[in-house]
Amino acid sequence: MLSSILSAACTALVIVSQSSAFVPSPSNYVTIKSSLSLSKDVESTTTTRRGFMDNAASATAVVAGASSVWMEPSPAMAYGLNKANDKLASYGLPPLANVPNGYSALAEIYGKGANRSPLLVAFGFPLDWVVTLPSQDVNGEDGTIQVGEYAKGDTATFFVVPNAGKVESILEKDKAFFTSALIAAISQKSNNVYQDFKITKMEPVTVDNGNYMLVDFKYTLLTGAGFEVERKGVSSVTSAGGGVQLLWCASIAARYKNKTEGQLRTIAQSFRCYADGLNFSADLRSAAPDFV
Ligand SMILES: *[C@@H]1O[C@H](CO)[C@@H](O)[C@H](O)[C@H]1NC(C)=O
Ligand SMILES: *[C@@H]1O[C@H](CO)[C@@H](O)[C@H](O)[C@H]1NC(C)=O
Numbered sequence: 001m002l003s004s005i006l007s008a009a010c011t012a013l014v015i016v017s018q019s020s021a022f023v024p025s026p027s028n029y030v031t032i033k034s035s036l037s038l039s040k041d042v043e044s045t046t047t048t049r050r051g052f053m054d055n056a057a058s059a060t061a062v063v064a065g066a067s068s069v070w071m072e073p074s075p076a077m078a079y080g081l082n083k084a085n086d087k088l089a090s091y092g093l094p095p096l097a098n099v100p101n102g103y104s105a106l107a108e109i110y111g112k113g114a115n116r117s118p119l120l121v122a123f124g125f126p127l128d129w130v131v132t133l134p135s136q137d138v139n140g141e142d143g144t145i146q147v148g149e150y151a152k153g154d155t156a157t158f159f160v161v162p163n164a165g166k167v168e169s170i171l172e173k174d175k176a177f178f179t180s181a182l183i184a185a186i187s188q189k190s191n192n193v194y195q196d197f198k199i200t201k202m203e204p205v206t207v208d209n210g211n212y213m214l215v216d217f218k219y220t221l222l223t224g225a226g227f228e229v230e231r232k233g234v235s236s237v238t239s240a241g242g243g244v245q246l247l248w249c250a251s252i253a254a255r256y257k258n259k260t261e262g263q264l265r266t267i268a269q270s271f272r273c274y275a276d277g278l279n280f281s282a283d284l285r286s287a288a289p290d291f292v
Pocket of ligand 2: 279280281282
């Protein structure tokens with residue numbers, strides 16, 4: 001067991017060094033230690049002392065580093081609209097619509113680990129954004145599907161709302177429901193404190209046999225370093241399978257106004273999440289890592 005972890009760590013060393021071109025500002029030390037110990041302690045100790053963007057970047061680096069042990073590195077070139085649509089088609093699902101030129105796309109299984117329920121998650125994102133995927137280890141699956149231009153603080157993050165059962169009519173839920181779902185999402189994996197969270201718009205959409213509430217929101221982040229950062233975003237909230245899921249896309253408020261609003265809206269509008277009636281067995285079998 002120990003030797004297999006060590007050899008996995010050596011593999012991680014090689015992969016990490018190859019992949020450093022697309023992993024945002026990783027500390028290799030953090031990445032490798034996390035791969036070795038398969039624990040979250042590094043992530044939580046760095047969180048207390050750093051600002052949000054650092055935190056997002058380091059958390060992402062940890063996720064990316066851990067997943068490198070078991071998976072192919074995932075530069076943007078590994079993705080693309082055709083590839084995502086092929087995956088959707090293999091499940092009998094419609095292709096992503098309205099993904100503009102200059103965008104890539106992904107269709108990935110979240111929940112390959114036995115600790116989670118599988119979901120097929122798909123969305124488009126700007127071509128130069130970096131993708132991270134959940135990592136698999138002996139305890140199951142950890143982390144999530146996230147894309148971002150991390151150095152600028154622009155991110156789109158998939159989130160499964162904890163302890164939420166299936167919601168038959170998500171479009172009839174009130175603002176309090178979406179507020180609590182989004183606050184859970186933005187405060188995940190962070191010791192930073194937010195304040196003034198506010199939903200500014202809700203728009204119900206029914207598309208591709210699913211219901212999605214598009215929710216505009218804003219909040220102020222109080223970073224561990226004592227800064228206040230205003231952030232704005234757009235999310236898409238749905239209920240697939242036995243739970244509630246969302247993709248939340250956000251950036252610093254000034255960038256949102258100048259540049260990113262259109263991007264974040266495009267990403268959120270393209271988001272699809274599927275579970276009901278899908279047979280995931282082929283994807284789950286190929287994902288199972290050999291730990292012994
Ligand atoms: C937004 O645009 C204005 C005017 O072009 C510019 O002065 C400002 O620095 C920009 N802010 C950001 C965060 O890009
Ligand atoms: C799911 O697909 C596998 C093949 O990948 C097949 O063996 C299995 O019977 C299918 N399960 C159902 C419930 O259709």
